[in-house]
Amino acid sequence: QVQLVESGGGLVQAGGSLRLSCAASGRTFSPYAVGWFRQAPGKEREFVASIMWNEGTTYYGDSVKGRFSISRNRVANTLYLQMNSLKPEDTALYYCAAQTVVAVPADPKRVDYWGQGTQVTISS
Numbered sequence: 332q333v334q335l336v337e338s339g340g341g342l343v344q345a346g347g348s349l350r351l352s353c354a355a356s357g358r359t360f361s362p363y364a365v366g367w368f369r370q371a372p373g374k375e376r377e378f379v380a381s382i383m384w385n386e387g388t389t390y391y392g393d394s395v396k397g398r399f400s401i402s403r404n405r406v407a408n409t410l411y412l413q414m415n416s417l418k419p420e421d422t423a424l425y426y427c428a429a430q431t432v433v434a435v436p437a438d439p440k441r442v443d444y445w446g447q448g449t450q451v452t453i454s455s
Contacts, residue, residue: 333357333444335427340449347417347453353410353427353446362429362443364436365403365410366390369423369451379425380412381436390437394420417453424448 339351351367366381380401381390389401400413410427427446430436 333360333362333429335429335444335446337425337427337446337449340425340451342452342454343417345417345419345453345455348413348415349417349451351412351414351425351427351449351451353412355408355410355429360408360429362431363433364430366428366430366436367401367410367412367425368428368439368442369421369425370448371423374423376426376439377423378437378439381428381430382410383436390435392437414451417451419453419455421451422453423451425451 334356337353362384364383367379368376370376378392382401398416402411426448428442429444431443
């Protein structure tokens with residue numbers, strides 16, 4: 332079984348930055364892709380960004396393109412999300428995710444493993 336543990340969330344002012352981390356542990360970790368989703372109260376879970384674990388190809392949701400950057404360290408089994416120019420609408424619970432199916436990694440229905448989430452709150 333794979334465990335994903337997020338860290339790095341917090342409260343920052345609009346325009347600020349945060350860096351989220353996600354550490355993977357458990358059996359041999361070799362997903363097809365890993366990524367981040369977020370969910371605000373009363374809203375559906377939204378795709379934020381993902382990266383193909385071996386190839387490194389990245390994907391971004393339209394609302395974060397140009398502001399967020401995803402990366403991974405395959406040796407450390409860790410995923411990162413650098414978030415810059417944060418806006419109040421970025422406020423949400425951010426989830427780390429891992430997918431094993433070979434498909435574009437942007438659909439929460441394809442996620443096999445989820446972290447517990449880390450709260451990001453942006454004040455105006």
